[in-house]
Amino acid sequence: MSLENRQVATFGGGCFWCAEAVFRALKGVETVESGYSGGNVPGHPTYREIRSGLTGHAEVVQVVFNSACISYKDLLVVFMTTHNPTTLNKQGGDVGTQYRSVIFYQDETEKKIAETVIEEMGGYFNDSIVTVISPFKKFFKAEDYHQDYYKNNKAEAYCHVVIMPKLAKLRELHANKLK
Structure with a gap:
């Protein structure tokens, strides 16, 4: 992939194991790492600290993708349709701010695209979308045992x-975007 087409996106939509499995399946996605972002404590947070909900971090995935193969907007649509963006700080049995639905944007263009996608997707859901759009500051890679969790x-x-139904939904809604 040429460097000019390489982009990075950071999303949190509940447990990062699910999001990682979803994004790994997409054409144009080079790498996906599970990690933490959006917190307010110094140093590299651990899973144990994140789980407490006290650090302010969300479980996220950082996706490196080829924008010539898949657009940031397409990634956002996949993200919005493979988790529940209408539940505040909750995805299934995972409850707490660390499981919030969040899009961390890298620049104003990404912010505007995220706002547009959320607006466009509003009619897709019965309830209001509560996904937060926040500026990206820092990504902390999660412990090794969290990486490639579904595969391993x-x-x-x-x-x-939990993960297999999300992958089934991905295949149903976005088959044309799969590897």
Whole structure:
């Protein structure tokens, strides 16, 4: 991928294991890392600290993608349709600010695209979208055992009960964007 087409997007939509599996399946996505962003404590936060909900961080994925293959807007549409952007600080059984629906934008162009997508998607959901749009500041990579979680743990119950239905929804809604 040429450097001029390489972009980075950072999204939080509940557990990062789910989002990582979804974005890894898309054409044009080079890498996906699970991590933390949006917090207000010094140093590199740990999963244990994040889980407490006291650091202000959200579980996020950082997606490196080729904008010649998939647009930032397309990534946002996939993001919005593969998690529930209408529940405040909650995704399924995961509850707390660390599971909030959030888009961390890199620049004003990304911010405007995110605002437009949220506005356009408003009619898709029965409830109001509560996804927060925040400026990106810093990404902290999560511990190694969180990376490639679905790929490395497909037999786990969480993967069957939570991640696989999201991947099925991805295939149903966005088959033309899959690798």
